[in-house]
Structures are given as structure tokens and as C-alpha cells.
Amino acid sequence: MRYLLSCVALYAAVPLLAAEPPKGFTPLFNGxxxxxxxxxxxxxxxxxxxxxxxxxxEDRAKKVxxxxxxxxxxxxxxxxxxxxxxxxxxxxxxxxxxxxxxxVEYKTVAKADSGIYLRDTPQVQIWDTTKEGGKWNLxxxxxxxxxxxxxxxxxxxxxxxxxxxxxxxxxxxxxxxVGERTTVYLNDKLVVDNARMENFWDRKAPLPKAGKxxxxxxxxxxxxxxxxxxxxxxxxxxxxLRKRDSKGFDSSFNGxxxxxxAGxxxxxxxxxxxxxxxxxxxxNLITKGEFADFTARLEYKLPAGGNNGLAIRTPNGNAHVATxxxxxxxxxxxxxxxxxxxxxxxxxxSAYGMVPAHRGFLRPVxxxxxxxxxxxxxxxxxxxxxxxxxxxxxxxxxEFKDKTPHVGKDRTSGHFGFAGHDDPVAxxxxxxxxxxx
Numbered sequence: 098m099r100y101l102l103s104c105v106a107l108y109a110a111v112p113l114l115a116a117e118p119p120k121g122f123t124p125l126f127n128g129x130x131x132x133x134x135x136x137x138x139x140x141x142x143x144x145x146x147x148x149x150x151x152x153x154x155e156d157r158a159k160k161v162x163x164x165x166x167x168x169x170x171x172x173x174x175x176x177x178x179x180x181x182x183x184x185x186x187x188x189x190x191x192x193x194x195x196x197x198x199x200x201v202e203y204k205t206v207a208k209a210d211s212g213i214y215l216r217d218t219p220q221v222q223i224w225d226t227t228k229e230g231g232k233w234n235l236x237x238x239x240x241x242x243x244x245x246x247x248x249x250x251x252x253x254x255x256x257x258x259x260x261x262x263x264x265x266x267x268x269x270x271x272x273x274x275v276g277e278r279t280t281v282y283l284n285d286k287l288v289v290d291n292a293r294m295e296n297f298w299d300r301k302a303p304l305p306k307a308g309k310x311x312x313x314x315x316x317x318x319x320x321x322x323x324x325x326x327x328x329x330x331x332x333x334x335x336x337x338l339r340k341r342d343s344k345g346f347d348s349s350f351n352g353x354x355x356x357x358x359a360g361x362x363x364x365x366x367x368x369x370x371x372x373x374x375x376x377x378x379x380x381n382l383i384t385k386g387e388f389a390d391f392t393a394r395l396e397y398k399l400p401a402g403g404n405n406g407l408a409i410r411t412p413n414g415n416a417h418v419a420t421x422x423x424x425x426x427x428x429x430x431x432x433x434x435x436x437x438x439x440x441x442x443x444x445x446x447s448a449y450g451m452v453p454a455h456r457g458f459l460r461p462v463x464x465x466x467x468x469x470x471x472x473x474x475x476x477x478x479x480x481x482x483x484x485x486x487x488x489x490x491x492x493x494x495x496e497f498k499d500k501t502p503h504v505g506k507d508r509t510s511g512h513f514g515f516a517g518h519d520d521p522v523a524x525x526x527x528x529x530x531x532x533x534x
Contacts, residue, residue: 122200122325125190125310128177135161136168136186137311139217145298146217146308171314179321181314183209188312195307196329196483199272202322207264209317212245215274216308219246219297221281221289223268223319226261242270242281242288246297253279253292260286267322275334276458276483277304278341291341293485303455303484331460331482335396335467338483339526346394346528349384349513359385360414364517371398371525374405374517381414383514390473390532393513396465398523402433403462405522406449409472410511418516421505424491425449425516426470426479430462440498445486446479450498451506452489458482465525473532475507 118124125133138144144164149157164186171185179188194216205211205223208230212220222245224230224237236243240259247254260283262268271282274294281289296302312321329337352370355362361380366373372382388410397405411422418425429436431444441453446468448454458481460466469480475492478485491506505511515524 118323118325119200122198122327125324125326126179126321128174130174131169131172131188133191134168134188135191136164136166137161137189137309138164138167138186139189139214139311146305147298175320177322179312179324181312181319181321183314183317183319185314187214187314190310193307193309194326194328196275196331196334197273198327198329199274199310200270200323200325201272202267202269202324203319204265204267205319206317209319210315211319212313212315213270213272214309214311214313215272215279215294216305217298217311218294218304218308220244220313221270221272221279223313224261225264225317226259240283240288241268242283244279244281244289244292244294247292247295248300251292251295253289253294256281256283256288257290258286258288260284260288269323273329273337275329275337276480277485278338278483303458303486306458306484331464334482335465338467338469338480339394345530346392347530348527349393349529350525350527352525355382357385358382358514359512360514361517365515368523371523372515372527373521373523374515374519376521377519379517379519381408381411381416381418381514381516383408383411383414383512384529385512387510387512388472388529388531389510390534391513391529392469392471392532393527393529394467394469395527396467396525397428398465399428399430399459399462400521401430401462402435403430403520403522404428404518405520406516406518407468407470408512408514408516409470409477410505410508411514412505412508412511414512414514416505419449420501420503422511423472423506423508424451424477424503426477426487427454428515428522430459431456432459432462442498446481448477448487448489448491448494450501451491451494451503452487454479454481454487455484456486458484458486471532474509 168186211223243256244253273280279294364378405428407426408418446454479487
């Protein structure tokens with residue numbers, strides 16, 4: 098949190114009226130024309146992301162051309178401003194973006210209702226927040242900047258404070274998106290604090306790993322200017338995630354040796370501040386202490402085809418973690434061709450043999466991934482690089498891979514650690530926080 102606040106102070110000091118973007122940012126609008134943008138009637142019949150994905154490249158291009166022609170009837174450039182008359186297809190970046198920091202200023206009018214879509218998904222809300230706007234029944238009185246399309250009552254769905262300026266004045270957004278985690282500052286006030294942005298199109302699925310930025314047009318004129326984006330590198334994204342809700346975590350690894358660990362200690366080594374399974378070796382490396390309910394945070398790096406696992410509530414260092422522990426969370430380079438035909442319950446961060454995790458959120462081989470694992474009673478929730486990939490109640494699992502019973506799945510406490518599988522998978526910055534009942 099202190100990191101984010103220090104960044105706010107830094108960028109608040111940058112005059113967004115300047116022609117040049119802040120250091121590290123790229124303009125999304127060139128101040129001259131709509132180059133780099135196209136139209137997208139995303140809510141029209143056949144316009145949803147899943148519908149577009151089903152089309153042939155030729156049919157998709159035809160749709161985009163139609164929407165872009167419509168957008169050009171309603172979007173114009175006035176000096177350094179993008180202007181929309183409240184109608185037409187939304188203006189959409191040609192490029193897809195993943196983890197980003199987005200700066201944008203906007204000015205709107207009475208009765209208008211707009212927003213910013215991230216990763217093809219609605220939305221950071223922009224309202225007429227006055228009673229006369231007619232949408233207090235939809236919580237417009239709470240202000241702009243909330244993730245309006247999140248489930249009612251979910252974190253971030255309504256803004257933390259009302260931060261809108263009066264009509265005729267420019268408002269400024271600073272939006273940080275890491276995985277599903279969205280933080281929004283409106284006029285330098287925190288209105289969304291690291292909330293999960295839900296997938297509007299499929300509530301059971303995570304937010305896409307990447308997607309387009311859309312400027313919504315709806316109900317009245319809106320003007321945009323100083324639209325700048327910065328892509329957040331993996332190392333910075335990991336630190337942002339680690340600093341969120343960081344109180345109460347204790348380090349389980351000193352970065353120097355294996356003090357505090359037990360089991361197959363001879364099969365692991367410490368290299369550059371990380372625990373690494375020796376190539377060709379294996380076995381379980383576990384904490385000496387046991388844990389009941391807890392949250393663990395760590396980073397891991399996979400070699401090509403690498404395989405390991407997180408031992409969750411394992412009884413000891415000699416256990417077969419996949420079946421004797423509450424579960425083994427698979428750690429796997431499941432992008433490798435050799436794993437193309439696995440059981441879905443074997444892929445990265447699945448509860449091995451029991452519940453599959455959502456795929457597609459691993460960073461490229463050789464980059465550090467950030468994982469957060471929360472275990473409460475029979476439930477286990479896993480976030481990978483800021484995206485929830487597993488949310489399971491193991492007490493309800495009745496079917497197992499190869500029909501092999503998982504005798505330990507109902508364990509209420511045990512050790513945490515790694516289930517080495519001969520590959521030099523690396524782990525670092527291992528922290529655990531006990532959850533008190």
C-alpha cells in the first residue's frame with residue numbers, strides 16, 4: 098500500500114496537461130486522428146469477445162470495419178481532445194494489454210453515462226452523479242470510478258469515496274491493473290483498492306490475461322485527453338501484489354540456507370536467494386512447523402518443462418503428497434508440448450488429481466510467477482500473478498484422477514513445502530500468515 102501511495106504522490110506531481118507523457122508512459126491518442134484505435138459495438142448481437150473469437154479472420158475483419166465506420170461518425174478530434182457525441186461504437190485500442198498503469202482525463206455532461214473497459218471487460222464507471230442525472234437507484238450518487246459490473250456488494254463494485262468534480266471540469270483517472278486486481282484513483286483519491294475485476298462475460302472464468310482498452314460512449318458527450326499507458330513488468334507486478342494486505346506474514350525462508358526446513362534437504366540447494374530442487378533429485382522439502390488455516394505467498398520460476406508441487410498440510414517429509422496431504426498444488430510448465438494431453442487436474446496450480454485450475458496465466462519460462470494460496474478448513478483458493486485460478490472445496494470432491502483415493506484431503510493441519518520432481522524449479526520470498534479462527 099505504501100508503494101502505491103508513493104506512486105500516487107509521484108504522478109500527482111506530473112502535470113498531465115503537458116504534451117509529453119510521464120516517464121515510462123506511451124500516448125494512446127496521438128492528438129491528431131484515430132490511428133491505433135478501431136470501433137467495437139461490444140454489446141451488439143455477435144459483438145461479445147467470445148462471439149468474435151468464433152469468427153474466421155476475414156469475417157472478424159469485416160465486423161471491425163463496420164464498427165469502425167460507425168465509430169468515425171460519432172468520434173472526432175478537437176485539438177488535443179477525443180470527443181464523442183454519446184452514440185456509436187466504442188473506441189477500442191488496436192493493441193491488447195495485460196498488466197498496465199493507465200492515465201486518462203475526461204470531461205462529460207449531465208445525463209451522460211460512460212466508462213473504461215479493461216481487457217475487453219466492463220468497466221471503470223463514469224457517471225452523472227447528481228440526483229438530476231436520474232441514476233441514484235443504480236448507485237450513481239456514490240460517485241465514479243467503481244467496478245460497476247462486479248457483482249452487487251462485491252469489493253470494488255462501488256467507489257470508496259465520491260471524488261467526481263463538477264461538470265465542466267476535467268477529471269483524472271489513474272488505473273493500475275495487475276492480473277484481476279484493479280486499483281483506481283479518481284482525482285488523486287483512492288476509489289478502488291486492489292479489488293478483483295470480475296469477468297462480466299463469464300462469471301465462472303477469470304478475467305482474461307490480456308485484452309483491449311475501450312472508451313465507452315453512452316448517453317451524452319464525453320471528452321478524453323492525455324491518455325497514457327505504461328505496461329507493468331513482471332517484477333514490479335509481483336511487488337505490487339506482495340505489498341497488498343501484507344500485515345501478519347512471516348518469512349519461512351531466510352534466503353541463505355535451509356534452516357527451518359526438513360525432509361529431503363540434501364536434494365535442494367540455495368541459489369541466488371532461492372530454494373532450488375537439484376536437477377535429477379526430488380523428494381519433499383517441508384517446513385518444520387505445521388499449519389492449519391493459512392495464507393502462503395511465494396514466487397516460483399520454472400525451467401522448460403519443469404515440474405514440482407506445493408505440499409499443502411502434508412503429514413511429513415516422506416508422504417506421497419498428492420494423496421497423503423490435503424493436496425498437492427501442481428507446479429508445472431504446462432505450456433510445454435510434452436504436457437499437451439494431461440488430465441485437466443494435472444495442470445499448473447490444480448489440486449492434483451482432484452480439481453483443475455484455470456490455465457493460461459503462467460508467465461513465460463524463466464520469469465518469476467507470484468502465487469498466493471489461502472487454505473481455510475476444506476477450502477483452498479489460489480491466485481497466480483493476481484488472477485484467481487482455483488477456488489475449491491475439497492470436502493465436496495468425490496471423483497479422482499485414475500480413481501485413486503486421496504486419503505489426506507480432509508486433513509486439518511500439516512506442513513507446507515515442495516514436492517520435488519527432479520527438475521530445477523526455484524522458489525523464493527516464501528511467506529506464511531496463520532489465519533486465526
